[in-house]
Amino acid sequence: MLDPPFLPFCILLGCLGFVCVAFVCAWCQHWHGGFALDGSTQTFNWHPVLMVTGMVVLYGAAALVYRLPSTWSGPKLPWKVLHGTLALAAFVLTVLGLAAVFRFHNDHGTPNMYSLHSWLGLVTVLLFSCQWLAGFSAFLLPWAPAWLRALYKPVHIFFGSTILLLSVASCVSGINEKLFFSLKNGTTEYKRLPAEAVFANTLGLLLLLFGLLVLGALARPSWKRPEADSADSCQPLLGAER
Numbered sequence: 253m254l255d256p257p258f259l260p261f262c263i264l265l266g267c268l269g270f271v272c273v274a275f276v277c278a279w280c281q282h283w284h285g286g287f288a289l290d291g292s293t294q295t296f297n298w299h300p301v302l303m304v305t306g307m308v309v310l311y312g313a314a315a316l317v318y319r320l321p322s323t324w325s326g327p328k329l330p331w332k333v334l335h336g337t338l339a340l341a342a343f344v345l346t347v348l349g350l351a352a353v354f355r356f357h358n359d360h361g362t363p364n365m366y367s368l369h370s371w372l373g374l375v376t377v378l379l380f381s382c383q384w385l386a387g388f389s390a391f392l393l394p395w396a397p398a399w400l401r402a403l404y405k406p407v408h409i410f411f412g413s414t415i416l417l418l419s420v421a422s423c424v425s426g427i428n429e430k431l432f433f434s435l436k437n438g439t440t441e442y443k444r445l446p447a448e449a450v451f452a453n454t455l456g457l458l459l460l461l462f463g464l465l466v467l468g469a470l471a472r473p474s475w476k477r478p479e480a481d482s483a484d485s486c487q488p489l490l491g492a493e494r
Contacts, residue, residue, distance in 0.1 A: 258319060258320070258321060258469075258475050259321070261465075261469065262316065262319075262320070265312075265316075265462070265465055265466065265469070266313075268458065268461065268462050268465070269308075269309040269312065269313070269462055270309075271458060272304055272308065272309060272455065272458050272459055272462055273301070273304060273305050273309055275451070275454070275455040275458060276300050276301050276304045276305075276455055277301055278451075279300075279448070279451055279452055279455060280297035280300060280301060281297075283434070283448045283451075284297050284434070285297070287301075291355050291356060291358075291359035291360075292356075292359075293356070295352055295355055295356050295359075296352060296353060296356035297352075298348070298349060298352035299349045299350075299352045299353040299356075299426075300349075300423070300426060300427070300430070301349075302345045302346065302348050302349030302352065303345075303346060303349040303373075303419075303422070303423060303426070304423055304459065305345055306341070306342040306343070306344070306345030306346045306349065307342060307345075307346050307349075307376065307377075307380070307419040307422070307423070308416070308419050308420060308423055308459055308462060308463065309462070310338055310339075310341055310342035310345065311338075311339065311342040311380075311415070311416055311419060312416060312462060312463070312466040313338055314335055314336075314338035314339040314342060315412055315413070315416060315466055315470060316466060316469055316470070317331055317334055317335040317338065318331060318335065318476075318477050319469055319470070319475045319476070319477070323477060324477050324478060332391055332392060333392075336384075336387065336388060336391075336392060339383075339384050339387075340384065342380075343380060343381070343384055346377055346380065350377065367429060368425060369422065369425040369426045369428075369429045372418065372421060372422045372425060373422040373426070375418065376415060376418040376419055376422050379411065379414070379415050379418065380415050380419075383408070383411050383412065383415060386404065386408065387408055390404045390408070391408075409470075412470075413467055413470055416463055416466060416467065417463060417467065419463070420459050420460055420462075420463035423456070423459050424456045424459060424460060427452050427453075427455060427456045428456070430452070431448070431449055431452050431453075434448070435448065435449060
């Protein structure tokens with residue numbers, strides 16, 4: 253079975269993530285007037301940019317931290333901190349993205365939380381919140397016993413992959429919903445496949461490819477950190493000796 257080296261794959265994935273962010277920025281800038289903080293449509297444009305950057309690209313990077321060969325030896329604690337920090341950064345961007353869409357809806361009298369996209373996104377964000385808090389409490393705070401961390405670890409891994417899958421699904425459904433709304437009032441209907449539709453559909457496929465590649469990397473046994481961990485693999489952040 254083909255087993256490509258991880259680092260070239262990681263560089264390729266990083267480039268793909270950058271392309272996804274560049275695509276969503278270009279979509280909002282070229283077809284929807286750019287960005288603002290005044291409650292206008294330009295305020296809404298922060299929503300797709302922040303959600304793609306946070307919930308997909310940064311979250312995917314956080315998920316792959318332990319696949320880096322440099323994490324396989326030596327202290328594990330710094331990599332725990334990096335993993336948690338990237339996930340926290342993704343969460344902060346997600347909250348800002350939600351604030352942007354709620355601000356836009358409230359300023360224009362648009363109902364909140366009525367579409368499948370919004371329900372799916374809310375479920376994803378709530379799961380992400382619980383995942384981060386549980387991971388921080390279990391792996392970085394001193395009160396969790398080793399047996400509890402060992403018991404929770406596979407649950408944490410499972411929900412990590414699940415949340416990434418839900419994030420991609422939320423973004424793709426959001427792209428589709430935005431196209432239906434914007435092209436319904438435009439000069440060319442969605443079914444005529446104007447340039448914006450081609451561009452945004454391509455963005456959706458790129459996000460799907462990014463998510464699948466991250467999930468594939470997480471599932472590849474040869475890229476997993478060996479189980480013979482270092483002495484601090486179960487050491488919490490605040491439990492180090494002074």
